[in-house]
Amino acid sequence: PIVFSLFILLFIPILVRAHIQGGFVTSMVVVLHVYTVKNADWAMFLNELYIIFIGMGIAVLVNSFMPNFKRDIEVFKKEIEKRFEIILYEFSAHLRDNMRNWDGKEILEVEDLINQSKSLANQDVENKLLRKQNIDYYYLEMREDQLELLKHMMKIIAIFSSFSLDIKQKEMFAEFLEDLSRNVHSGDTTDISINKLDELNAIIREMELPKTREEFEVRANLFYLTYEMKNYLNIKKKLFAQRN
Numbered sequence: 001p002i003v004f005s006l007f008i009l010l011f012i013p014i015l016v017r018a019h020i021q022g023g024f025v026t027s028m029v030v031v032l033h034v035y036t037v038k039n040a041d042w043a044m045f046l047n048e049l050y051i052i053f054i055g056m057g058i059a060v061l062v063n064s065f066m067p068n069f070k071r072d073i074e075v076f077k078k079e080i081e082k083r084f085e086i087i088l089y090e091f092s093a094h095l096r097d098n099m100r101n102w103d104g105k106e107i108l109e110v111e112d113l114i115n116q117s118k119s120l121a122n123q124d125v126e127n128k129l130l131r132k133q134n135i136d137y138y139y140l141e142m143r144e145d146q147l148e149l150l151k152h153m154m155k156i157i158a159i160f161s162s163f164s165l166d167i168k169q170k171e172m173f174a175e176f177l178e179d180l181s182r183n184v185h186s187g188d189t190t191d192i193s194i195n196k197l198d199e200l201n202a203i204i205r206e207m208e209l210p211k212t213r214e215e216f217e218v219r220a221n222l223f224y225l226t227y228e229m230k231n232y233l234n235i236k237k238k239l240f241a242q243r244n
Contacts, residue, residue: 069124076117081184083110088181095174098161142239149232190237
């Protein structure tokens with residue numbers, strides 16, 4: 001037992017360093033067989049090789065019958081994007097009408113959808129014989145990161161309810177959000193949206209400075225929203241940069 005324990009302690013780091021730790025269980029089966037039989041001749045070697053081939057053959061056979069969840073994941077992605085559309089539209093509508101009622105249930109719904117679809121994407125990878133990088137999983141992680149930013153933005157937008165002042169800059173950003181809500185999809189249009197946001201920020205910078213404290217607070221919160229929106233768009237841009 002002492003020797004076997006030392007063997008495991010030395011063997012695991014070697015497997016990890018070689019990035020083949022997935023073969024640990026199979027290796028332990030072979031080692032224990034040799035330990036039990038107390039023989040290490042060619043016949044024993046061939047017997048263990050046959051056992052490995054049988055195991056691999058059964059694994060390949062089982063994998064060939066495993067279901068493909070790609071279609072289900074696509075359905076989830078569409079549902080997630082619909083919720084994002086509603087959230088962005090509600091943000092724009094709330095900026096235009098601070099008395100508008102919205103319970104924010106889409107935030108909770110999309111969080112649940114992301115968790116379910118990530119679990120399905122993981123299962124889809126496990127069911128494949130050749131476990132390639134799962135683009136769908138990275139996409140879902142991207143949406144999860146964007147959702148965290150939307151949660152922060154929701155708190156800031158809720159603050160606008162306390163302001164009765166309507167300024168031109170608020171309407172301009174609301175228009176940007178409404179346009180963005182109509183373009184939520186899996187494609188890469190982030191550069192177009194980022195350029196529009198940069199142009200919007202450039203126009204706002206050229207406008208007159210705030211004249212009252214309330215106007216200053218409104219524009220300060222609006223500036224924070226544009227900053228978070230830039231981060232929101234960059235998260236998706238980073239996903240497509242990694243693919244290329």
